[in-house]
Amino acid sequence: MKLSDCTILWNREVSPGYYHMGLESPERYTSAMPGQFVMLKAEKAGTLLRRPFSIHDVTTKDGKTIVELLYKVVGPNTRVYGQMKDGEVLSMLGPLGNRFSEPEAGETTFLAGGGIGIAPMLLLARRMVAAGANPADHTVFIGGRSDEDVLAEEAFRTLGFPVVVTTDDGSAGEKGRITEPMARLLEEKNPARVYACGPHPMLVGIAELMKGHPALCELSLEIIMACGMGACMGCVVESSGADEPYKHVCIDGPVFDARSIKV
Numbered sequence: 001m002k003l004s005d006c007t008i009l010w011n012r013e014v015s016p017g018y019y020h021m022g023l024e025s026p027e028r029y030t031s032a033m034p035g036q037f038v039m040l041k042a043e044k045a046g047t048l049l050r051r052p053f054s055i056h057d058v059t060t061k062d063g064k065t066i067v068e069l070l071y072k073v074v075g076p077n078t079r080v081y082g083q084m085k086d087g088e089v090l091s092m093l094g095p096l097g098n099r100f101s102e103p104e105a106g107e108t109t110f111l112a113g114g115g116i117g118i119a120p121m122l123l124l125a126r127r128m129v130a131a132g133a134n135p136a137d138h139t140v141f142i143g144g145r146s147d148e149d150v151l152a153e154e155a156f157r158t159l160g161f162p163v164v165v166t167t168d169d170g171s172a173g174e175k176g177r178i179t180e181p182m183a184r185l186l187e188e189k190n191p192a193r194v195y196a197c198g199p200h201p202m203l204v205g206i207a208e209l210m211k212g213h214p215a216l217c218e219l220s221l222e223i224i225m226a227c228g229m230g231a232c233m234g235c236v237v238e239s240s241g242a243d244e245p246y247k248h249v250c251i252d253g254p255v256f257d258a259r260s261i262k263v
């Protein structure tokens with residue numbers, strides 16, 4: 001885990017309020033694992049604490065290692081990031097946290113992202129393909145309030161993954177919750193692993209859906225963090241085990257077996 005100043009290579013608004021940013025990054029990020037995150041700071045934002053962002057993708061071009069982020073403008077830091085230009089610098093700490101488990105050969109999986117929760121799923125999809133998975137055996141579910149919140153669909157399709165889209169208002173894909181097509185396809189596809197990241201109600205719905213199903217269900221939690229290093233208790237979630245009452249999202253997670261925490 002190290003601190004680096006990273007130069008912005010691009011920073012594009014991909015949907016109203018959502019940005020895709022590429023940062024020239026140290027070579028060590030080529031081995032960043034799906035599910036891991038970085039803590040970012042822009043001096044201009046004027047806030048003391050860094051903010052966590054999932055590693056959306058890691059690519060290389062012209063000998064440069066590029067960490068790609070997908071972010072939503074919600075407050076002081078993301079507002080500043082949204083205005084930053086190519087060539088400006090962000091301070092990045094990482095890679096941090098644990099990873100989604102790796103599927104074994106022959107397993108099928110579901111990758112589910114709600115809104116900005118789709119961010120960590122692209123690196124997972126890319127690494128699965130690099131490890132030899134046939135994308136057609138897996139299914140990506142992207143949910144959003146409306147079509148403006150449906151992100152990265154094209155990137156998954158380009159990798160060859162079937163994609164199911166749901167929106168609350170029916171403006172893209174199927175109208176309704178992401179758990180509805182997941183429930184329908186559960187028997188047909190029989191996934192061995194379900195990976196999910198998104199708003200809390202979505203994670204509760206997925207944990208509920210997978211209760212009693214033999215698949216491993218892994219949830220990535222995007223909660224508010226302060227230090228990002230296990231020092232402040234700012235990110236604890238209740239554990240379902242009796243031995244340790246709490247888990248830190250920053251160092252024990254952000255990815256958890258749904259059975260190991262109280263969602």
Ligand SMILES: Cc1cc2nc3c(=O)[nH]c(=O)nc-3n(C[C@H](O)[C@H](O)[C@H](O)COP(=O)(O)OP(=O)(O)OC[C@H]3O[C@@H](n4cnc5c(N)ncnc54)[C@H](O)[C@@H]3O)c2cc1C
Nearest residue numbers: 052053054070071072074075076077078119222223224254
């Ligand atoms: C492991 C992890 C990975 C993340 N990955 C991404 C990502 O890839 N892309 C992305 O856009 N965001 C991601 N987030 C959320 C991101 O860290 C926050 O949106 C960030 O705090 C925004 O900073 P800000 O200064 O702009 O706003 P803040 O001042 O931090 O927050 C503005 C408003 O958003 C609320 N808020 C902040 N964080 C959260 C949260 N996690 N859940 C619900 N409400 C919140 C605050 O209460 C406040 O109302 C991730 C969070 C975690 C823990």
Ligand code: FES
Nearest residue numbers: 226228232233250
């Ligand atoms: S953010 Fe401080 S302990 Fe996790």
